[in-house]
Amino acid sequence: MSDVPERSDSELATAAAAGDDRAFAALVTRHKDGLYRLLRRYLGDADEAYEAAHEAFIAAWSALARYDPERPFGSWLRTIAINKARDRGRRIAVRRLIFGSQSFEDSEAQVRPDAGASADDAMIEQERLDQLDRAISRLPTALRAPLILTAIDGRSQQEAGEILGISAKSVETRVYRARKLLAQTLDDSLRPGR
Secondary structure (H helix, E strand, O other), rough: HHHHHHOOOOHHHHHHHOOHHHHHHHHHHHHHHHHHHHHHHHHHHHHHHHHHHHHHHHHHHHHHHOOOOOOHHHHHHHHHHHHHHHHHHHHHHHHHHHOOOOOOOOOOOOOOOOOOOOHHHHHHHHHHHHHHHHHHHHOHHHHHHHHHHHHHHHOOHHHHHHOOOHHEEEEEEHHHHHHHHHHHHHHHHHOOOO
């Protein structure tokens, strides 16, 4: 397996499709953290994100024969993951409708404030991050996915469009609307009396 780090994702995916389990394991190792972060932001729940990532890798394994090596593996995998997240998001919405709005936040999955900051600063920073996470999770799906893919996952508008099946211009428009809505939501939450 010493040659695995030197092999491209496409080479590993091709080898995995031919039955090389170690090649697929290397792909999982390369992409699991970024995929989890994407899904954590998308779903707003650590456990759901973990499960969606697991489902995405299983679906990718099953679909390797249909993978096009000319296409970036990471984009292909994120397309699968976003679809799994949408499915889970619908199930979460139904659960919340039935059982009420419960917080499923997992402190381990939260972004940690700077350890060198004072306790008050760290608490304020964590509250700001929590507000942002809540605001992002309340965005409509059509706006949330492009924002997360570009602003958090670091994808270009073109890549995000390929993952979501929309044009780069649509991604640009949706990210603009998402940021505007987020700014308005966060501004409203900071007003006195809130």
